[in-house]
Amino acid sequence: GAVVSQHPSWVICKSGTSVKIECRSLDFQATTMFWYRQFPKQSLMLMATSNEGSKATYEQGVEKDKFLINHASLTLSTLTVTSAHPEDSSFYICSARGGTGANTGELFFGEGSRLTVL
Amino acid sequence: GEDVEQSLFLSVREGDSSVINCTYTDSSSTYLYWYKQEPGAGLQLLTYIFSNMDMKQDQRLTVLLNKKDKHLSLRIADTQTGDSAIYFCAETMNYGGSQGNLIFGKGTKLSVKP
Numbered sequence: 694g695a696v697v698s699q700h701p702s703w704v705i706c707k708s709g710t711s712v713k714i715e716c717r718s719l720d721f722q723a724t725t726m727f728w729y730r731q732f733p734k735q736s737l738m739l740m741a742t743s744n745e746g747s748k749a750t751y752e753q754g755v756e757k758d759k760f761l762i763n764h765a766s767l768t769l770s771t772l773t774v775t776s777a778h779p780e781d782s783s784f785y786i787c788s789a790r791g792g793t794g795a796n797t798g799e800l801f802f803g804e805g806s807r808l809t810v811l
Numbered sequence: 812g813e814d815v816e817q818s819l820f821l822s823v824r825e826g827d828s829s830v831i832n833c834t835y836t837d838s839s840s841t842y843l844y845w846y847k848q849e850p851g852a853g854l855q856l857l858t859y860i861f862s863n864m865d866m867k868q869d870q871r872l873t874v875l876l877n878k879k880d881k882h883l884s885l886r887i888a889d890t891q892t893g894d895s896a897i898y899f900c901a902e903t904m905n906y907g908g909s910q911g912n913l914i915f916g917k918g919t920k921l922s923v924k925p
Contacts, residue, residue, distance in 0.1 A: 699853070727913070736899065736915040737854075786853050788913070800903075800913060802846070805853035 696720055697789045699803030706777055707811055713773045714806045716787030722767035723789035727800070728760075731784040743770050777810045784808075817900050817916035824924050829887040831919045833900030836881065843876060844913070845885045846899040854899065857885070887921075895923045 696719040706712050716726060725744050729737040741757075743749040743764035751757045759781075761773040770789075774781050786805040814836045823829045835843070841862050846854040860867045860874045860883075867874045873886040887894055897918040 736917045737913075739913070788854075800844075801856065802854040 697787065697801045697803040699787055699806050701806060702804060703807050705809045705811065708778055709776055711773055711775045712777055712808060713771055714785055714787075714808075716770045716772070716789065716803050718768045718789040718801070721789075723770075724767065725790045726764055726770040727788045727790070728762060728770075728772050729786045729788070731786060731805075737786065774808065777808070779810045782808055782810045815900055815902055815914050815916035817919045819917065820920050820922070822922045822924065823890050825890060825892055827890055829890045829894070829921055831885045831898050831900075831921065833883040833916055834881055835883065835900075835902050837902065838878075838881065842903045843883050844901040844903070845874065846901060848897045848899065848918070857898075890923050892923045892925060895921055897921070
């Protein structure tokens with residue numbers, strides 16, 4: 694099946710620094726990628742939807758200047774947490790959706806990236 | 812708005828069947844999914860069902876969909892200790908700019924006792 698790779702899996706950074714998380718679709722072209730955030734003991738919260746070559750669409754309450762999303766190619770989307778603070782510590786998960794074929798409705802998830810901000 | 816509800820905990824003995832239930836509110840759902848999350852890991856897609864289907868079976872997994880009651884269930888036959896995880900039910904709809912977005916339940920933590 695389709696594979697989505699996320700990197701890094703774990704990252705620890707100091708407060709005030711920026712962290713970039715990559716999401717790659719390894720064997721299919723992802724026209725749409727989604728970024729989720731998971732708070733402890735809670736479900737996933739959609740942060741933003743990104744389509745290749747266009748600006749990301751952010752959900753209400755998500756700061757676009759804080760969480761920069763770039764979807765420069767059909768196989769790569771990046772999430773940059775700028776000037777990270779301890780409250781940004783969380784589990785970030787991306788998912789990718791192919792554009793055509795039997796898997797059109799299917800989303801494939803990355804393994805997730807755990808960010809800890811000291 | 813859209814809402815997906817699941818019970819939070821389920822405990823079964825190894826070898827028994829597990830049934831995880833989920834209800835959703837939006838009748839325009841097109842796909843319904845079950846994901847598995849093991850401790851510290853991302854989400855793994857287990858199976859999904861189109862909204863025009865009633866049942867889907869995949870090895871030990873059986874998904875039942877009751878569209879009238881907006882009820883989805885996941886049955887795991889011969890549950891093993893390796894099945895211990897959190898199981899998320901999710902729905903997706905196709906409308907406007909939110910095509911493909913998933914709405915998740917809070918997850919059901921399945922504990923399998925030897």
